[in-house]
Amino acid sequence: MGAFECMGRIIGTVRVLPMNQGLAPCDALLAGQPSIPSSLLEDGWEVGRLVLAPEYRAGPELLRRCLGLTLLHMADRVPVRNIFASCKPVLARLYRRFGYSVLLKDVPGAGGESYCVIHGMVDAVMRAVADEADVPAAALQ
Numbered sequence: 001m002g003a004f005e006c007m008g009r010i011i012g013t014v015r016v017l018p019m020n021q022g023l024a025p026c027d028a029l030l031a032g033q034p035s036i037p038s039s040l041l042e043d044g045w046e047v048g049r050l051v052l053a054p055e056y057r058a059g060p061e062l063l064r065r066c067l068g069l070t071l072l073h074m075a076d077r078v079p080v081r082n083i084f085a086s087c088k089p090v091l092a093r094l095y096r097r098f099g100y101s102v103l104l105k106d107v108p109g110a111g112g113e114s115y116c117v118i119h120g121m122v123d124a125v126m127r128a129v130a131d132e133a134d135v136p137a138a139a140l141q
Contacts, residue, residue, distance in 0.1 A: 002073065004052075004066055012052035014070050019044030019084060026084040029107055029117050036103060040119065043081035045074065060094060067098060068129040071122060083120050092116040099128035 004012040017024040024046035030036050047070060056062055074080045084103075087095065092102050095118050104117040 002070060004069065006056075011056050012050065012066060014047065014051075014066065015049040016070065016074060017046045017048075018078075019046060019082070024084070026086055026117055029086060029104060030084075033104065040082055043079045044084060045078075045080050045082070046084045047071075048085050060097065063094070064098060064129045068126070071126055071129070075122065075126075080122050083122055083125060084117060086115045086117050089114065089116055092118055095120075097128065099125035 002014045002016065003010050004014070019027055019041050021027070025048070026046045030041070047067070050063070050066060052062060052066070071080070071083070085095070085100070086107065089105070092100070096102075098120070100118040100120040102116050103119045105114075107115045107117060109115045
């Protein structure tokens with residue numbers, strides 16, 4: 001679990017779980033999918049439950065920044081090559097801007113809603129979300 005702070009105030013949180021250990025919800029969604037190569041799960045992490053204070057939900061810029069900070073923090077501490085998340089289809093389109101692609105569509109969820117499982121190679125996502133002033137060149141290689 002991580003938190004985002006702005007001017008001394010916590011404005012959001014994010015949850016990061018390792019894949020292939022039965023802890024991440026995406027593990028269950030991807031289990032038994034013959035079209036998903038096992039190499040895609042190597043050094044895989046689920047990044048999810050990003051929650052931002054209502055007054056900070058004004059567009060994709062803060063999402064981009066939070067995702068970039070999360071990945072920088074992870075890359076500095078653990079082996080991470082692949083990241084996964086589940087989201088509503090409308091958000092899957094947004095995440096494409098950030099280097100993700102849809103692995104599974106129309107995954108049934110609670111209340112009859114459908115979800116997507118999305119995946120991104122960390123280097124591609126880092127390039128897509130990078131703010132050149134914040135990201136050292138070595139982190140993008």
